[in-house]
Amino acid sequence: MRVLVTGDRGYIGAVMVPFLRDAGHQVDGLDTGLYEGCDLLGGPDPIGSRKPRDMRDVTSAELGGYDAVVCLAALSNDPLGHLNKEATYSVNLEGTLNVAQAAKEAGVERFLFASSCSLYGAAGSEAVAEDAEMFPVTPYGETKALAEKELSKLADDNFSPTYLRNATAYGASTRLRLDIVVNNLTAIAMTSGQVRLESDGTPWRPLVHIEDISRAFLTVLESPREVIHDEAFNVGRSEDVVQVRDIAEMVRDAVPGSALSIADGAGPDLRNYKVDFGKLEDTFPDLRLQWTVRKGVDELAAAYQRHGLTQADFDSAQFVRLRRIQQLLSAGLVDDQLRRQTDDQFPGPGDALFVTTDSVEEKH
Numbered sequence: 120m121r122v123l124v125t126g127d128r129g130y131i132g133a134v135m136v137p138f139l140r141d142a143g144h145q146v147d148g149l150d151t152g153l154y155e156g157c158d159l160l161g162g163p164d165p166i167g168s169r170k171p172r173d174m175r176d177v178t179s180a181e182l183g184g185y186d187a188v189v190c191l192a193a194l195s196n197d198p199l200g201h202l203n204k205e206a207t208y209s210v211n212l213e214g215t216l217n218v219a220q221a222a223k224e225a226g227v228e229r230f231l232f233a234s235s236c237s238l239y240g241a242a243g244s245e246a247v248a249e250d251a252e253m254f255p256v257t258p259y260g261e262t263k264a265l266a267e268k269e270l271s272k273l274a275d276d277n278f279s280p281t282y283l284r285n286a287t288a289y290g291a292s293t294r295l296r297l298d299i300v301v302n303n304l305t306a307i308a309m310t311s312g313q314v315r316l317e318s319d320g321t322p323w324r325p326l327v328h329i330e331d332i333s334r335a336f337l338t339v340l341e342s343p344r345e346v347i348h349d350e351a352f353n354v355g356r357s358e359d360v361v362q363v364r365d366i367a368e369m370v371r372d373a374v375p376g377s378a379l380s381i382a383d384g385a386g387p388d389l390r391n392y393k394v395d396f397g398k399l400e401d402t403f404p405d406l407r408l409q410w411t412v413r414k415g416v417d418e419l420a421a422a423y424q425r426h427g428l429t430q431a432d433f434d435s436a437q438f439v440r441l442r443r444i445q446q447l448l449s450a451g452l453v454d455d456q457l458r459r460q461t462d463d464q465f466p467g468p469g470d471a472l473f474v475t476t477d478s479v480e481e482k483h
């Protein structure tokens with residue numbers, strides 16, 4: 120198939136694009152390049168002469184000839200959504216709908232939307248299946264819920280959107296993110312010897328490895344239309360629905376010499392949900408998700424070791440999405456809607472142009 124992946128230069132895209140290519144598909148990318156230069160061990164394949172492209176501006180003329188669009192592009196972070204709710208709505212909702220509408224006009228038959236289990240929000244203690252009500256507790260979660268509803272209105276005989284509600288991702292990528300829980304706790308343990316929880320560790324978190332996300336997308340891409348048309352799937356596996364303190368214990372066990380600590384006065388976290396992955400398993404019996412959190416922690420620890428991850432990397436904008444966005448904003452390289460102000464390559468996160476800014480990060 121000819122596939123266009125939006126957001127191919129991000130954390131998941133850097134793993135998914137080679138994964139889809141290895142399966143024999145012809146894959147192109149489209150990305151505005153917010154994280155160029157924010158690389159662990161070499162970064163994704165070189166971008167070549169491709170220009171950065173904002174998905175809010177894409178037209179149907181650019182999408183002719185594709186069999187499918189995989190939409191990963193987004194502001195993918197709860198704290199980012201709080202920093203600038205309008206920008207999160209503009210990219211995640213308007214941008215997604217613009218690409219989908221353009222794809223439909225161009226005759227692209229499939230649209231795989233990277234949705235998120237965070238649209239269940241404060242779902243309570245029961246594991247939620249796809250037909251559960253959505254209770255997003257952040258602007259990010261709201262945009263995913265609204266985008267699904269609007270995409271569904273575009274579904275017809277010639278256009279099949281599918282909503283892949285990914286659990287929180289983990290795993291090594293050349294476009295690493297340290298602002299997601301497993302990657303974050305493993306990095307803190309390796310650079311400080313502490314596995315430090317800012318919440319009381321009780322919240323439930325469904326998790327999934329980025330290669331398994333790629334595996335699920337590939338399966339949907341190759342499945343008969345009637346199986347995936349206008350359907351939502353939770354993407355993850357039951358073994359990886361864990362409490363944050365379980366993750367912390369796995370990290371402590373995997374990183375020699377590290378100790379677990381809970382911040383004084385730590386309380387619960389609003390985001391607390393268990394997810395049921397039965398529909399994914401039942402619909403695609405041949406899909407075998409292969410990773411466990413424990414295996415992922417070992418993979419991450421080995422990648423950090425190879426890279427020589429230090430506290431300085433950890434404190435920089437390199438691997439923390441919110442800090443990188445704040446850099447770009449304060450240098451005037453993007454406007455308040457996060458539109459690029461130049462087609463020239465952005466400076467890397469360590470460039471002298473950038474001053475250090477405080478940031479409000481996600482705490483686990």
Ligand SMILES: NC(=O)c1ccc[n+]([C@@H]2O[C@H](COP(=O)([O-])OP(=O)(O)OC[C@H]3O[C@@H](n4cnc5c(N)ncnc54)[C@H](O)[C@@H]3O)[C@@H](O)[C@H]2O)c1
Nearest residue numbers: 126128129130131151152153173174192193195233285288
């Ligand atoms: N990482 C997770 O834990 C997770 C969990 C559930 C769902 N998801 C979803 O998966 C997708 C990918 O997540 P990720 O972790 O790789 O995020 P990421 O931030 O690493 O990558 C997103 C990519 O989108 C690009 N982008 C942003 N705005 C754009 C725009 N207007 N036009 C074109 N490109 C733009 C960025 O430059 C970046 O390369 C997102 O839709 C996210 O919401 C991620």
